[in-house]
């Protein structure tokens with residue numbers, strides 16, 4: 345089951361999955377697919393305090409992901425060093441394409457380790473680990489804040505992924 349957005353982007357010339365070349369597209373496809381099947385940790389869905397999450401987001405995440413969750417400018421164009429700019433967490437991004445387990449691990453372990461745990465070792469991640477800085481409850485609050493900004497249609501769609509749908 346391929347992420348629908350990935351399919352759409354592949355068909356659009358000039359977007360990252362085309363511009364970035366086959367290897368990157370393949371790597372991201374593998375990550376998206378792996379993220380959907382592997383449930384190693386539960387992120388306590390529905391938990392978290394939105395106000396706390398908003399404050400923590402501003403403190404730890406906004407510098408890369410944007411003050412209003414809008415992502416870095418030109419986030420779909422890879423940096424010269426092969427990393428990606430930080431994607432948006434609002435409804436225009438792909439955060440909602442991932443289940444809570446993947447989102448939680450991505451924040452706790454950082455991109456490199458979260459992907460390595462899914463067998464993807466050749467991807468250079470620009471997402472640092474926050475497991476030593478934030479508690480699990482704080483990470484849940486940040487996710488609760490991010491989700492609170494999504495329209496209900498998107499929230500429901502992401503919730504279905506947590507149920508394996």
Ligand code: HEC
Nearest residue numbers: 404405408428429430431438439447450451455469470471
């Ligand atoms: C130094 C810049 C930087 C900071 C700070 C940062 N991120 Fe990221 N983040 C990235 C990049 C770059 C990616 C894109 C994927 C990759 O490179 O692994 C990413 C990807 C992600 C993803 C997975 C992809 C997606 O669409 O959801 C999540 C979830 C995430 N970040 C959450 C956070 C949260 C929450 C914080 C604050 C606690 C944070 N990030 C702080 C750079 C950053």
